[in-house]
Amino acid sequence: MRIVFMGTPAPAAKALERLLSSGHDVAAVYTQPDRPSGRGNKVTASPVKEFALSRGIRVLQPRSVTTAEALDDFRSIGAEVSVVVAYGRILPTTFLEAPKYGAINVHYSLLPKYRGAAPVNWAIVNGETTTGVTTMKMDAGLDTGDILIQEDTEIREDETAIELMSRLSEIGADVLVRTLTELGSIVPIVQDDTKATYAPLMKKSDGFINWTLPASDIVNRVRGFQPFPSSFSFLRGMRLTLWKAEAIRGESSGAPGEILSVGADEWLVQCGAGTMLKIIEAQQEGKRRMAAADIINGVRPKVGEMFGASPND
Structure with a gap:
């Protein structure tokens, strides 16, 4: 089956790698344009682009997918199906309907729960104990x-969003x-919209620690706001980011x-x-x-000092 693959981050590269190792014909890859990243703002290719080029696959990086020219380029590939894994663009219906078998997406939740851009993060933040992968x-x-x-x-008890995403990318690739492989025999299931929940992109302000919440x-x-926006608070005007913490029983x-x-190697916060x-x-x-x-x-924290939500607290 002739495939066009559309994806950008590392989990998408894992899915592309698995497609190739299983013998599928990936005719072309779409990915986001190269962008500045890191402390030096060096222009960097996406993980999907780097992997595709290493395998000699044609890479397309249109700045828009809504033009007639972009659609013509897409149709000219002659794909039977497109596979979309965290591409990072909303595709018009003309793109979705162009291949014979349409477009298949890998989503890292058990739909209809956690529709949206950050399902892994919000599943952990909301205390879910089970998640999964959906193809649709x-x-x-x-x-x-x-x-x-x-x-x-x-979802393991101490698992971070980074760790869970790594596992889900393996599951999703499989x-x-x-x-x-089973596309011709799968009976699609219509989602129950009444059970839908949503997982929007996180904002920096989501990372402010609200100390009135229970420790759990x-x-x-x-765990869930890793790597972005992380969870942070301020002590004496100094920002402190928490990367690992434990809820302590007792009152x-x-x-x-x-x-x-x-203590010598731990501190407790109310x-x-x-x-x-x-x-x-x-x-x-x-x-x-x-x-x-x-x-x-x-830092030399002192008993009785208070964490605040801003440098001025």
Whole structure:
């Protein structure tokens, strides 16, 4: 089957690699234009582009997919199906309907739950214990197409969004190959819109730690908001990002955000509902991530000090 692949980040590159290793004919790859990234703002190709070029596959990077010229270029490839994995653009229906078998999307949730751009992050933030991968037949809506295959997986108790995304990219690559292999016999399932939930792109402001939340909710945010926007607060006007934390059982009566205790290698902060948070790994602004003991030596937190939501608190 002649395929056009459309994707941009590392999980999409994993799916492309699996398609090729399973013997599928990928005629061309669409990916986002090269963009500045990193501290030096060096113009960088996407992981999908780098992988496709290493395999000698034609790469297209249109700045728009809404022009007649872009559609003509797409149709000229003569693909029987297009595969879309985190491409990063909304495709017009003319693109979706051009191939004989339409467009198949890999989505990293069990649709109709967590439609949108950040399903992995919000599943962890919301305390879900199960998630998965869905392949679907794309339509004009936002992740509303008919379901082809789904595979679920447990979300591990201490798993971060980065770690879960790595596992789901492997699962998704396998599910994609199965979908293409079984495409002629799969009976699509219409999504139940009444059960839909949404996973919008995260904003920087989502990362501000609300210390009135229970400690378990804050831990979920620390895990789920990685790598962006991360979970952070301010102490003496200094930004401190939490990368690993633990909810501690027991009751205490401090004010939310108050430092309750400081030991040689741990410190506890008061959260909402009488709960406590143990800081395990953190990062001062402009410095590397460190274990709690190293952070304590640098920051020297004091019992009774308060974390705030801004540098001025």
